[in-house]
Amino acid sequence: MKELLQVNGLVKAFGQAQAVKGISFHIQEGRCTALLGPNGAGKTTTIRMLTGLLKPTAGSIQFHGLRAGEDRRSLLGYLPQSPAFHNWMSGMEYVVYAGRLCGLSPAEAKQRAKELLERVGLAEAAKRRIGGYSGGMKQRLGLAQALVHRPKLLVMDEPVSALDPIGRREVLGLLKELKSETTVLFSTHVLHDAEELCDDVIIIRSGQVALQGALPQIRSEHRRPIIELKLEEHAPSLEWAAGFEQRTSADERLSATIEEIERQGTMLRLTVKDMDKARQALTEELAKEKVRFSRLEAGYSSLEDLFMKVVGE
Amino acid sequence: MSAVKLMTLVRKEWLEQLRSFKLIWIPLVFALLGIMQPLTNYYMPVIIEKAGNMPEGAVIEMPVPSGAEVLAGTLSQFGMIGLLILALAFMGAVSGDRNSGAASLVLVKPVSFLSFILSKWLGMMTLLWGALLIGYAASWYYTWLLFETVDFAPFLLSYVLYGLWFTFILTAVLLFSTLLRSAAGAAFSALGLALLLTALSGIAPKYMGWSPSSLTGFAYEAVQGGFDASASFGWSIGVTILLIAAGIAGSSALLRRQPALD
CATH class of the missing domain: 3.40.50.300 (P-loop containing nucleotide triphosphate hydrolases)
Structure with missing residues (x-):
């Protein structure tokens, strides 16, 4: 390349x-x-x-x-x-004008303008004054004149x-x-x-x-496995979530598998290091504490998460 | 700089003048101004009589002006109203395009900055010299009808000298329109410059012989036939042409330094 x-x-x-x-x-x-x-x-x-x-x-x-x-x-x-x-x-006049400024011959400029206006869907409006164009039409005309x-x-x-x-x-x-x-x-x-x-x-x-x-x-380099857990509005379960968040940083076994926990209302979002171990640990924990959850999902972080992380810092 | 691209840009200026009707109303105004001067001169005694506030029995005796005097009067009309109109018509020449962003679309194309400025200047010049010729010729024709013939040579010489003074001021409009964001600011800076130079020439004509503003005086002399090419005549022409060239180069340099404002 x-x-x-x-x-x-x-x-x-x-x-x-x-x-x-x-x-x-x-x-x-x-x-x-x-x-x-x-x-x-x-x-x-x-x-x-x-x-x-x-x-x-x-x-x-x-x-x-x-x-x-x-x-x-x-x-x-x-x-x-x-x-x-x-x-x-008019749209046509402008694209021809742009073409001439780029060094095209009159015939060539006209030919290109026709092709491009057709291409960007302005063939019908080519003879109309640009003053009457909508925002989208102007943007498409802008593309035509940039490509001439x-x-x-x-x-x-x-x-x-x-x-x-x-x-x-x-x-x-x-x-x-x-x-x-x-x-x-x-x-x-x-x-x-x-x-x-x-x-x-x-x-x-x-x-x-x-x-x-x-x-x-x-995407592949920065992709992290994550587990999302949604709880019901149930006081003991929510208490467990708060406690679990604290325990993770203290407990060695948990912090070895779970990198980061984000808690937002009834949502828990776990960024994990080892998906299998984390899944195991979490399900055991959920069964033992009888946590009422409505959804449990394992997956990967999106580009959006990465973007927010990179840009937000 | 390529001549083809320059002509493309100039043709665009002409098309703009046509579509905004500048190409029509500016020559019309000049023609009107040109005709008004011989007409008002001719009918002045009647106008004063009909105005009716003369004391009973007053006899008005006015010397009939010579044709050359009428034409000189026309030029001074152009020098005030005509200049104001031209300056207002072109005050946004560069700043308008730059403020709207239209200039940046042109300047990302392989077009030299000098071509861009020159196209604006040439567009101004064709309109200026054309309108001035139409107006002045109209005045010449009516002066011939109502008073007397004025020879062609003095007419032409005074036209060229006055046109050169206008060219200087319009180049200043172009320069200020590149320098300033505000169109009105450009017009008034250029008109202020014209006023200042004219006033200085009036106060100290001896020391201001080299100034572009003394071209107007030479034009009046030229049309009245009492023209002798003094040393300061050469100086003022040379200085004016030099300043015009510097104005164009300066505008181009200013544009190069900052092609887009937004």
Whole structure:
């Protein structure tokens, strides 16, 4: 697999505050990568530095396969969070205009614009003024104009965050098709979107990379066995739960198998080291104490748990 | 910088001017201003008579202005109202696109910053020189109808000199519109600069001969035929052209330093 983009020690300071504190990552050709993080983590700042809209305070951004003297921007397609067009233009005019600015010939630009508008489902509205487009239509037009010159890397900033559920579905569907054709990097604060679309994730937190890698790999590396236990509203059972939580940290046999206990109301959530031993110990305990539970479930932690853990710290 | 991309950007500016009707109403206003001056000059005695607040038996004697004087009057009308209208029409040239985010969509494409600024400037220039020509020619025609012919050469020379002064101020509008977020701030900074330079030229004409604002004086002289190319004429033209080039380069540098505001 070929490397397309290499980012090294990227820093951006606004006055005293550092929005991005030394981010390094690389993107492989043909992969779809999500820049994942909570609001204010520095996702947008990072993306704007990649597109050249913002000058990095320090660090380097390297594109492989860039000929000497070639503009980095000619390999990039960029879709901002809420793209602003000229409202007095029609959708068709705008995509042709974008194509011409990327160096396509008039005929080529027109041809591409037609194809892309068809592709993003705006063929009907192509001749209408952009001023009358809905949010979802503008986002799809944004995709069309970003793709007009067949960029090597499509960069998107929160492509679906500002959309209603229908617009979201439309755009996510399009992205699923597109990712097989080009390399994609997008930022999001919604884990679900990243899981649905991406091969790789880069989780960033307060301007730093907290975790990065291929999604299946991260999933298997950070997957922990857990047991969830739901109790009935029954005083002795609840008392047992409180006692069990305390005993776990003191008792050597229990703390060897159970790593962590979280108790929320009638829910107990056990992160365990050895599933078999923990299951054994717990069921014995439940039978002995006659605990009234309504549900007992053994499974694995989800990516969401990992995300919350990484981001929440 | 590629000429094809620059032309694409300029064509977009023209289309915008057309769709926002600037391409129509600005030349119209200039034509109106141009026609008004000879008309009011011609009918002034009648207007004053009909105004009716003259004492009984007063005899109004007004010297009939020469054609050149009428045209000079037209230019000074353009210099006030025309300049105000142009500055207001273009005050958001860069800041508008930057504030809305439309500029960032263009500037992530392989387009040079200078092309972006130059396209705005060329868009302004075609409208400015066109509107000024239409207005001034209309005034010339009506002056010929109502007063006398003014030779073509002085007419043309005064047009070019006045146009150069306008070019200077509109370049300042462009620069301030790149520097400031506020469109109104850009218009008033540029108009303030125009006022300041004009006032300084009025107070100390001897020392301000090099200033772009003295071009207006040269234009009045040129149309009235009493023009002799003094040393300061060359200076003011040179300085003006230099400042215009510096304004464009400065705007481009400002844009490069911070392509997007949001």
